[in-house]
Amino acid sequence: MYTYILQIPKLFQWLIGVSLFLSIWLAVLLEYVKLDIVDRNKFTILLLPLYLIIAFGCYSVAVIGYRVATFNNCDEAADELKQQIKEARADLSTKGLKFKDS
Amino acid sequence: MAAKHKYSVLLPTYNERENLPIIVWLLVKYFSEGNIDYEIIIIDDGSPDGTLEVAKQLQKIYGEKRIVLRPREKKLGLGTAYIHGVKHATGDFVLIMDADMSHHPKFIPQFIEKQLEGDYDVVTGTRYAGDGGVHGWDFKRKLISRGANYIVQVLLRPGVSDSTGSFRLYRKEVLEKLVNSCRSKGYVFQIELIIQARHMGYSVGELPISFVDRVYGESKLGGHEIIEWMKGILYLFATT
Structure with missing residues (x-):
């Protein structure tokens, strides 16, 4: 089942999800479904899609910000490479390789 | 080993x-x-700077068994370079990496170990997890990288933390099947390979790697590349 869902292009997965949400949201808002809780929170429910978009935006900014801040700097790897480049050039020169700038 | x-x-x-x-x-x-058996297949796309001449000198030093030259006339793109290269590969595993030293060969024994450990079909290097990381990137570059990666995670759910990474180990027959079913170019080609691998039910392992930005030469990221990237992502969004 899961692999079957995986085969559906992402665009259609999103369309299915969004239209499912919108139909439930509209059904509640236009009172096709009668619920006590809806009458008391009509305004909140009206703005629900907007709230969700804002919440998702905040979540995204937080995740990206955290990941940028915790992105490792591999300074030792760069130093090691610099050292090895020198070694390699010296060794290859003795083996007869000609470098352009040496 | x-x-x-x-x-x-x-x-x-x-x-x-x-x-x-x-x-x-x-x-x-x-x-x-x-003590690993290997060959290095150099696919030069008609570089005007004489890369092929240098490759020939290297072949003299290390021998034709280890250094294999499969040059092409002109620049034909990464995807076709892999198809071209894998055709001539005699190993049962294929390693793909950038030749600009941003990918360090010291990770290769770890790739091999990781593959054996989980009997994976693909092992892909990741800059974004564990001890992985980058060198030589400023805040802006990190932000673009993380932002782009996040967009890919949300829209395409590739199932790996670094889908644009191009330091990977593939089982040879798996790579052959994958390259023939992918149509994208550049960065997006790497993403499509990983998504297709999961669609076809292949197992994918991840290995944290450090990425040291180009020591010689310039980076190839510009406005045109960003537009191409967005088009590529939307194409994959609609088709995979």
């Missing part, structure tokens, strides 16, 4: 005259130290 297997490294090059000898030297060093 891994006495039964042979590993073919595909090195697509374009104007890598300065980098190629160093990367080959490092590859030879780590393969020899690990």
Whole structure:
């Protein structure tokens, strides 16, 4: 089942999800479904899609910000490479390789 | 370690005259130290800077068994370079990496170990997890990288933390099947390979790697690349 869902292009997965949400949201808002809780929170429910978009935006900014801040700097790897480049050039020169700038 | 297997490294090059000898030297060093059977396939796309001449000198030094030259007339793109290279590979595993030294051959023994550990079909290097990381990136570059990666995670759910990473180990027949079913180019090609791998039910392992930005030469990221990237992502969004 899961692999079957995986085969559906992402665009259609999103369309299915969004239209499912919108139909439930509209059904509640236009009172096709009668619920006590809806009458008391009509305004909140009206703005629900907007709230969700804002919440998702905040979540995204937080995740990206955290990941940028915790992105490792591999300074030792760069130093090691610099050292090895020198070694390699010296060794290859003795083996007869000609470098352009040496 | 891994006495039964042979590993073919595909090195697509374009104007890598300065980098190629160093990367080959490092590859030879780590393969020899690990006592691993290997070959290095250099696919030069008609570099005007004489990369192929340098490659020929390297072949003289290390022998035709280890250094295999499969040049092409002109620049034909990464995807076709892999198809071209894998056709000539004699190993049962294929390693793909950049020739500009942003990918360090010291990770190859770890890739091999990881593959054996989980019997994976693909092992992909990640800059975003564990001890992985980058060197030489400023805040803006990190932000673009993380932002782009996040968009890919949300829209395409590739199932790996670094889908644009191009330091990977593939089972040869798996890579053959994947390259023939992918149509994208550049960065997006790497994403499509991983998504297709999961669609076809192949197992994918991840290995944290450090990425040291180009020591020689300039970075290839510009406005045109960003537009192409967005088009590529939307294409994959609609089709995979």
